[in-house]
Amino acid sequence: MSAPVGFWGPTTSTIDWCELNYEHNFYIAEFWNTISNSLFVLLGLYGLYRSIKLGFEPRFHLQFIGVMVTGFGSAMFHGTLQYMYQQCDETPMVWAMLVWIYIVYNNEIEQLPIKNAGNYVIAFLTTIGVVFTAIHAIYRFTTVFQVFFGLLAVFTCARMCMHYTEVTDPRARAVARSYVTSALIGFGFWLLDYHYCHTLRGLPVNPQGHAWYGCCC
Numbered sequence: 177m178s179a180p181v182g183f184w185g186p187t188t189s190t191i192d193w194c195e196l197n198y199e200h201n202f203y204i205a206e207f208w209n210t211i212s213n214s215l216f217v218l219l220g221l222y223g224l225y226r227s228i229k230l231g232f233e234p235r236f237h238l239q240f241i242g243v244m245v246t247g248f249g250s251a252m253f254h255g256t257l258q259y260m261y262q263q264c265d266e267t268p269m270v271w272a273m274l275v276w277i278y279i280v281y282n283n284e285i286e287q288l289p290i291k292n293a294g295n296y297v298i299a300f301l302t303t304i305g306v307v308f309t310a311i312h313a314i315y316r317f318t319t320v321f322q323v324f325f326g327l328l329a330v331f332t333c334a335r336m337c338m339h340y341t342e343v344t345d346p347r348a349r350a351v352a353r354s355y356v357t358s359a360l361i362g363f364g365f366w367l368l369d370y371h372y373c374h375t376l377r378g379l380p381v382n383p384q385g386h387a388w389y390g391c392c393c
Contacts (some may be wrong), residue, residue: 216247362392
């Protein structure tokens with residue numbers, strides 16, 4: 177049976193998640209996956225507000241902006257299931273991760289024996305982002321994107337683990353543990369939704385794994 181066609185027309189994205197299309201609203205392809213992105217936008221906005229109020233460096237402002245842009249882009253993707261808007265989801269994810277890499281490795285960057293090393297690193301990361309954006313706009317490489325994003329995430333998490341061993345404040349360590357737990361749960365939901373959709377759709381109620389992934393991560 178073909179998927180229902182709503183306001184945005186037939187699906188052109190390379191991924192159609194487990195949530196039934198246009199089940200709840202003629203104008204929103206994946207209702208729960210779309211509204212779950214409101215957390216990205218709201219938390220990103222709150223983080224940006226706190227970052228500015230507390231006088232954090234611009235790199236932190238940019239990271240929270242990246243979270244908000246990713247939330248908007250992901251909502252556009254899940255709300256339409258159009259390939260053009262899928263890029264509005266995946267491309268900001270990569271850019272936000274590149275900013276995060278610059279943040280967590282900032283201490284190492286400042287210790288490089290190169291004058292203005294930070295500027296060179298920014299230029300390098302920006303080049304990676306631009307090249308990815310251009311290639312991703314031409315080729316529909318879902319798996320390559322997932323692998324590339326996963327590698328960036330692992331590279332970031334490696335430094336975060338080192339930070340964790342250096343932190344002594346029990347509150348900060350508790351926050352780190354809770355985030356890791358939440359992220360792992362969210363990733364588990366993502367795997368179930370991505371690989372076991374036929375099984376999930378056979379349940380009395382669809383658990384909406386991808387929506388929970390968005391809430392947890």
